[in-house]
Amino acid sequence: TEELFNLIQKLPQNQLAVFSLYEIDGYTHKEISDLLDITVSNSKYLLSVGKKELRQRLSNNKAIY
Numbered sequence: 001t002e003e004l005f006n007l008i009q010k011l012p013q014n015q016l017a018v019f020s021l022y023e024i025d026g027y028t029h030k031e032i033s034d035l036l037d038i039t040v041s042n043s044k045y046l047l048s049v050g051k052k053e054l055r056q057r058l059s060n061n062k063a064i065y
Helices: 002-009 013-024 029-036 040-064
Strands: none
Touching: 002 013, 002 040, 013 029, 013 040, 029 040
């Protein structure tokens, strides 16, 4: 859990904001778009890219152990 939290915190600011609001706080993409003044499609894109980045980083960390 701590490893995942640390990896999440290393995401770029925009990806971190969308990831946190959507996955942790439970906001919808519409709500996120209103809060961050971005489009709904941009919110979905940033979430997708953030998740992909996390999967890649988790995979890389597992290879080290």
